[in-house]
Amino acid sequence: MTPLFALDRLAAVSAGQWLKSRVSSFVDKRLGPEFEARSKALAVRQNEYGYDAFGFSRHSLRYAALLARWLYRDYFRTETHGIENVPGSGRLLFVSNHSGQLPYDGLVIGTALFLEADPPRMARSMVERFVPTLPFASYLLSRFGQITGTPENCKRLLEDEEAILVFPEGARGISKPFSKRYQLQDFGLGFMRLALETNTPIVPVAVIGAEEQAPAVNVKPLARVLGLPSLPVVPYPPFIPVVPLPVRYRLYFGEPLYFEGDPDDDDEVLEEKVRAVRNRIQSMLHLGLRARKHVFW
Amino acid sequence: MSSGNRHDRSSPAEQLNIVITGIAGRFGRLVARTLHRDERFRVIGIDRRPFKGKPKDVEHHQVDLRSKKARDVFRQGDVDALVHLGMMHAPRAKSEELFSWNIGGTAKLFEYCLAYHVPKVVVLSSANVYGPRPDNTQFLTEEAPLLAAQAFPEMRDLVEIDHMASSFFWKARDINTTILRPVHILGRVKNAPSNYLRLQRVPTLLGFDPMVQMIHENDAAGAIRCALAPQARGIYNITGPGELPLSAVLDELGRQRVPVPHNMARALWSAAWRAGVSSFPVQEFDFIRYVCMVDGSRAHRDLGYRPRYSLRETIRAVEG
Numbered sequence: 001m002t003p004l005f006a007l008d009r010l011a012a013v014s015a016g017q018w019l020k021s022r023v024s025s026f027v028d029k030r031l032g033p034e035f036e037a038r039s040k041a042l043a044v045r046q047n048e049y050g051y052d053a054f055g056f057s058r059h060s061l062r063y064a065a066l067l068a069r070w071l072y073r074d075y076f077r078t079e080t081h082g083i084e085n086v087p088g089s090g091r092l093l094f095v096s097n098h099s100g101q102l103p104y105d106g107l108v109i110g111t112a113l114f115l116e117a118d119p120p121r122m123a124r125s126m127v128e129r130f131v132p133t134l135p136f137a138s139y140l141l142s143r144f145g146q147i148t149g150t151p152e153n154c155k156r157l158l159e160d161e162e163a164i165l166v167f168p169e170g171a172r173g174i175s176k177p178f179s180k181r182y183q184l185q186d187f188g189l190g191f192m193r194l195a196l197e198t199n200t201p202i203v204p205v206a207v208i209g210a211e212e213q214a215p216a217v218n219v220k221p222l223a224r225v226l227g228l229p230s231l232p233v234v235p236y237p238p239f240i241p242v243v244p245l246p247v248r249y250r251l252y253f254g255e256p257l258y259f260e261g262d263p264d265d266d267d268e269v270l271e272e273k274v275r276a277v278r279n280r281i282q283s284m285l286h287l288g289l290r291a292r293k294h295v296f297w
Numbered sequence: 298m299s300s301g302n303r304h305d306r307s308s309p310a311e312q313l314n315i316v317i318t319g320i321a322g323r324f325g326r327l328v329a330r331t332l333h334r335d336e337r338f339r340v341i342g343i344d345r346r347p348f349k350g351k352p353k354d355v356e357h358h359q360v361d362l363r364s365k366k367a368r369d370v371f372r373q374g375d376v377d378a379l380v381h382l383g384m385m386h387a388p389r390a391k392s393e394e395l396f397s398w399n400i401g402g403t404a405k406l407f408e409y410c411l412a413y414h415v416p417k418v419v420v421l422s423s424a425n426v427y428g429p430r431p432d433n434t435q436f437l438t439e440e441a442p443l444l445a446a447q448a449f450p451e452m453r454d455l456v457e458i459d460h461m462a463s464s465f466f467w468k469a470r471d472i473n474t475t476i477l478r479p480v481h482i483l484g485r486v487k488n489a490p491s492n493y494l495r496l497q498r499v500p501t502l503l504g505f506d507p508m509v510q511m512i513h514e515n516d517a518a519g520a521i522r523c524a525l526a527p528q529a530r531g532i533y534n535i536t537g538p539g540e541l542p543l544s545a546v547l548d549e550l551g552r553q554r555v556p557v558p559h560n561m562a563r564a565l566w567s568a569a570w571r572a573g574v575s576s577f578p579v580q581e582f583d584f585i586r587y588v589c590m591v592d593g594s595r596a597h598r599d600l601g602y603r604p605r606y607s608l609r610e611t612i613r614a615v616e617g
Contacts, residue, residue: 047539047540047541047608048607048608048609049541049545049549049608051508051540051541051542051545053435053436053508053539053540054435054508055508055542129431129432130431131431132431132432132587132588133431134504135502135503135504135505135558135559136504137504138431138504138505138506138507138586139504139505139506139507139542142508143542147435148431148432148433148434148435150432150434150435152434152435152436152438153434153435156435156436
């Protein structure tokens with residue numbers, strides 16, 4: 001290796017480090033002491049390098065937090081109700097309605113629990129199983145605390161007294177057309193099995209606003225031709241839902257629900273319990289919608 | 298061929314005769330040293346290679362596993378345990394030769410154990426047998442299917458040996474068979490993960506940074522000693538001190554990362570392989586793309602195994 005080449009590399013490495021430290025200190029300055037205190041108060045396990053078993057790191061969270069806080073406070077101007085219903089510690093399942101083509105609802109719920117709950121809580125949500133095949137998303141989401149959605153992962157986290165956010169409507173909810181807003185789709189039973197198996201209280205969450213953030217219609221024939229599960233189209237450029245409309249988010253956290261029973265019961269028995277959760281969320285949605293004066297403010 | 302004979306030596310009667318296959322490799326020698334230090338064990342080695350730096354009272358047979366001479370080691374019927382490490386992972390060897398060595402050799406060993414009543418068999422498999430997959434749960438338990446061979450034909454032998462060992466476990470119920478599936482063993486050993494971490498400029502996949510688990514070579518040897526306990530039987534994942542993103546492991550070693558887009562990696566890698574620059578088979582890059590981590594709690598509970606080295610010590614071990 002010639003000395004010149006070595007110098008070159010040295011310059012490249014230190015330029016990279018300089019940029020990294022500048023970005024890092026910029027993020028720290030913007031986040032301020034509020035984030036620092038809340039991040040410290042977050043109950044997470046971490047090893048000597050600052051990572052937990054699922055790859056979450058407080059250090060990486062800062063980058064996501066800056067964007068998430070801006071979306072939460074400035075873009076969606078979120079109103080959060082009932083945060084005092086969220087227990088400060090112990091295992092928890094947040095169950096919410098899911099809508100809006102892109103999962104901003106998950107981001108907003110997570111941010112609310114971090115910024116408004118006392119002490120702050122981290123709600124881990126589950127990413128689709130294809131996400132680990134995507135570059136960058138694969139590891140960034142896990143640095144921010146997201147997990148691959150397998151029942152074993154959820155069980156392990158709940159047994160470690162962590163909180164998980166689930167959307168039992170799944171893809172049926174997020175990709176439903178605008179005409180079906182605030183109509184809850186069918187709930188899966190998996191979350192109830194999990195709650196019964198691990199004896200976890202369920203906190204129902206109603207999200208108002210997300211259902212209008214991307215007023216899409218589903219172009220079914222084209223989706224079929226392209227081999228996609230759905231093809232949502234919005235009536236403004238770029239016509240595919242990427243940027244959500246600046247709707248106002250309203251979050252309602254309900255009181256924890258406790259269920260008992262055998263997780264291996266027949267589906268009918270479980271369905272009854274699931275219906276209780278679904279009805280609770282539906283009535284919270286009705287109440288919230290009645291109180292709302294306008295979609296955007 | 299053989300040196301040091303257990304029959305004409307006045308050894309304490311309560312010592313257990315342990316046969317170790319693949320003893321001449323770096324990890325084999327480490328296991329031999331670990332067991333040799335323990336008063337309870339007398340170490341007997343089988344390997345085609347000479348055993349460099351062999352302690353005087355270790356008996357070594359420089360023979361092929363499949364040969365009659367290997368059978369003779371067992372014939373007296375005084376072997377108390379077999380530790381099978383003799384898997385060959387030469388990536389450039391012909392697959393027929395590897396198959397015949399690995400599968401044929403293992404089948405022979407199991408045959409000797411049945412015929413000459415060896416009461417205890419420990420087989421070193423690997424946590425890699427589960428295979429790195431995008432939909433893997435974060436911590437796989439011993440019940441997870443062994444899917445590694447689906448994506449890598451090269452892993453077929455390892456998966457096959459693991460399956461052979463578990464069917465031997467069921468077939469020979471009076472033999473305590475233990476299968477160990479350790480995570481990436483790091484240290485001075487020459488295996489793919491340690492060699493990879495010893496590179497100065499380390500190729501990684503752009504936009505992928507999976508969590509990885511590793512174990513210090515001494516801890517892995519310690520786990521084998523735990524598995525030799527008479528009551529131990531069954532399949533155990535063996536984990537180290539914890540898990541880290543690959544990037545944090547490379548940063549700890551001060552390595553320069555060379556990120557390659559994953560869709561170009563396959564072509565670049567196989568070109569490098571053909572040119573003889575790289576010794577990593579193309580398929581193995583899934584190990585730096587997806588998670589393949591295991592839950593080691595069963596070994597903690599049943600074998601009483603605990604790692605003694607910290608994460609930092611484990612990673613640093615590759616520098617010897």
